[in-house]
Each structure stands twice: as C-alpha cells, then as structure tokens.
Amino acid sequence: MLGTQIKVPTKGSEIQEIAGVGPLYRRLHDTLRARISSGHYPVGLLLPTEAALCEEFNLSRYTVREALRQLTVLGLIARRQGSGSQVVSDVTPVVFTQSMRSLSELFQYAFETRFDIRTVRRAAPAKVLADLGGIDRAIPWLLFDGVRRDRLSDRPLAHARVLVHAEFARLEAEFRSTEGPFYGVIERHAGRKVADVAQSITAGPMAPRTAKLLGESADATAVQVLRRYLDRDAAVLLVSINDHPANQFRYEMHLRREG
C-alpha cells in the first residue's frame, strides 16, 4: 500500500471498556481521538481495521464506523476502501486558531476563553443584523460588550459583543456568572435548544473602539466572526460578534470528500 507502511499493532485479543457517558460511538470516537493525540496512533500510520476495533471494543461494525466517520469529519483520519484508516493529523493546536465545525466545539471554545464583560445594556440590534433575518428590532435586546480573553494567559483575543433576545433578559445574572457559553445558559434555564449556528466571517478595518480595547493600532485590520444561534424554528436566540485582530487570527478547516 504505502511503501514501508506498517500497521499499528493492536491488542486484538483484549476487550477494551469504553469509558464515559453518552452514545457508544461518541465514546469510541473520544477514545480513538485521545490515542491519536497521544501519538499512540502516529500521523501517517494506520488505525486498526474496523474488524479489529469491533473485536477490541466488542462493538458492532455500525458503531465503529460511526466513530471513524466522526474522526474523518474532524480531519484526523482519511479512510480508503480496501486500504484502511490513516491518521492524517493529530489535534495539535496552533496559536489562536479557530476551526469551529460543530456546536460542541463552540461549547469547548467558551471554556477555553473568558468573556470579560465590560458593559451590559438594552440595545436595539443594528439594522445590518436584523437584515440577516430572525431578529426583531422593535424590542431591545440585552447587549453584553467586552473582551474575550484566553483563559490561561488572559491575553485579549477579541472584542466580543453578545446580543441576547429580550425574552432571556431575566437571566442576566446567569449570563454574567457563567463559565461556559451563553447559549448554554439559555438551554439550561429557559429550556430553549440551539439547533443551528449560522456563522459568517468577514474582514475590514478595525473600529477605533475595538482597537483601543485590544491594544491595537488605529489602522489595524479586524476579522469579524458573527454567529447567530437559532432554535428549531429558526428564531434567533442570541447573536455573538467577535472582532479579532487580523494579525493574530486564522481560521482553519479540512475539506473532505463527501461521505
């Protein structure tokens, strides 16, 4: 196949327990992902075959395939019929790199950063926002304005604004104190689920106020990541706007063959 390619040895005869809670395929995905990150399955080499994984973890082929599919979507492995599943990347985080592909990654991102809230006020959404749809300008939304910082280093990452729909204004205290994502507050306290996040990335001159907040020069460039959190009726529950300094921002993702 790949010249000197050697298949990573597996303990095929030992049944591995799958730790954690939630669907089996996700837990297997987590296990395999951890093994990739730790170098147990080195980049460039093959994962165990589906059959071997079925045996090792005593799971059906469907479950194994679903776990592998998720690793594929994440860009960690590439699968080839007749060949096997090759590790093409391990999750090596770059400086500040965004690569959101799913809601759960947004969830994780919120925990890795801190929203330093500076002001909270009622505000009508800008017209440009309303034109995106699902946003009623007639009622004032709750606007949180501040700086999103790296949780470890406290370095400013972005000028962050979050507009929360007025029906959740009563949750202001919870928004202020949450360590996780705002949408999590809505889901926990208001019983509204986020079904979809529409994300848009644009670039342009950085606003003077943003430059001042982030310690950037007056002629800096900003990359704006705008996210609308939609519920199942496509109603917008909240909007987040993050302006990042362009010189510290890159957005990466892997494109895959479909399927």
Place this chain on the structure above:
Amino acid sequence: MLGTQIKVPTKGSEIQEIAGVGPLYRRLHDTLRARISSGHYPVGLLLPTEAALCEEFNLSRYTVREALRQLTVLGLIARRQGSGSQVVSDVTPVVFTQSMRSLSELFQYAFETRFDIRTVRRAAPAKVLADLGGIDRAIPWLLFDGVRRDRLSDRPLAHARVLVHAEFARLEAEFRSTEGPFYGVIERHAGRKVADVAQSITAGPMAPRTAKLLGESADATAVQVLRRYLDRDAAVLLVSINDHPANQFRYEMHLRREG
C-alpha cells in the same frame, strides 16, 4: 410540536424512482435537495418522515437516514428525535460567499469561476508555505498567477496563485485549458487522488500588486484563503492562494450539533 406546523403531504403510496448514478443515498439526497430548492418542501416545514421516505422510494431506513444526514451536514434540514426533519434553509446563494465544506464543493466552485491565468513560471515556494509542511522548497514548483473571475459576469473575485508540484509540470497545457479545478487535472492525468484539503483563512493588508490586479485601492484589505491539496500520504500536490478584497468577501457556514 410547532404550533400550527403542518406536515407536507407526500404521495406515500407511489414508489418514486431515484434518478442518476452513484450510491442510492446520494441520489436520494440530490432528489430531496432539489425538492427543497424548488420549494416543494418549504423552509420551516417538515420533510416526510423516514418511514414515509422509505416507502415512497422503496429504500432501507439506513439509506434514507444517510441521505438525511447529508442534508443535515449541508445545513438544509434540522432533525429532531420524536419530531421529524425540518427544512431550515434552502440553497439561496448570496453575492460572493464562500462556504466550502467538502472537496466536491471545491469542485463546483471551480466551475462557477474562471481562472484568468496571466503568468506561468517555475518558482520556489515561499518559506512560509514550506513551513506548513509537505512542501519541498528544493525543487521549483510551477506557479500559475492570475485572476479568478466570476464565470457569468467576468467580475474579478480574487488574485489567484496556484503552485503545482514539479512532478506535474508536464501537465501545463492541461492546467491552462481545464475548465474545472486544477486538482482534477492531477487526478485525471497523473492518477494521484486528493484525499484532504487543508484550508486556512487569514486577513491583512492587500499587496500593491494584488490591489492593482483587482482594481482596489492601495489601502484595501485582503482576505487570503490558502488551500493545500494533500494526497493520502499527506504529500502536497498543489497549493492555491486566493486573495479576495475583504469588502466583497464573507465566509459562511453552519455549525451543527455533532452526530
């Protein structure tokens, strides 16, 4: 469920043939996607249930679910256990919006645009490129430099550079004349398959030469989309660099709950 929600009526008693070639699930996905685009399944309403689709198209539930999963990944529908599959978007193209999620979408994009090649020469890749990995600077790559234009309006969209690995330099004529993506030339004429595209988006000041090419002012901002096309051994087959005027560029995608 959704208040006055009405399920779209289906002809459950008529078996529909699935047109096209390729896997059944993809063809069903194409059929359903066309129905969504045409308004047959309006945004906000429900698709037929899995069971109804199985009956209508005489397919297994697995096949139907796979087709629906793909629609979900595309952001066209949202699925809810116990509820059904709701159309949340139809494919309404915005101005110039990039939203590449897979290789096949890159394929389509190449057909919707035209690469106006200005110069072709041998060049060593920039160090910054080589540092991304998989790129051998010791040998000169074939550099195509030009403008990517909208195929219909001929409007300039981006300053485009494509670096092709030296082993494909013999295909220069094919690259010049292809209507499709460069990677398609490699796949057809050199038997090398693209397994992965690593994409990175950054923003910054636009280079003077790019500004001149695109008719932009000297202080314009550029959004750079850099793509490395990797084969299954993670060797870089080609690199494309597109510098877009920031004021005409947005990158959109939908983030989903995993699964």
Place this chain on the structure above:
DNA sequence: CAGTGAGATTTGTCTGGACAAGTTTTGACA
C-alpha cells in the same frame, strides 16, 4: 380552559448480515 398522563409517533442508537468495490498481498511464471 388548563394541566396531566398515557399512548402513538418519530428519530437515535445499536446489532447482525450480505454483497460490492477497491487495495494489498501472494504465488506462479517468464
């Protein structure tokens, strides 16, 4: 009319299986 619980409905998870398609390995032969 509003609230509650049971039953029906719908999607999600997971098992087993079969066959197809693509890749790799092996063995035979020149």
Place this chain on the structure above:
DNA sequence: TGTCAAAACTTGTCCAGACAAATCTCACTG
C-alpha cells in the same frame, strides 16, 4: 528480477431488525 492474476483483506453500500429516547397528540380530570 519483473509481471500478472488470483486470493485475501478492508472499507463502502445497503438491507433487516430491535429497543431507547424524545416529541406530539389525545383523552381525561379539575
């Protein structure tokens, strides 16, 4: 040693089924 075909291996497609979990509907009660 190189080439080619067959066999073995591995993933892809697709079927059938069962049970769980979430949602919706309907009937009953206060």
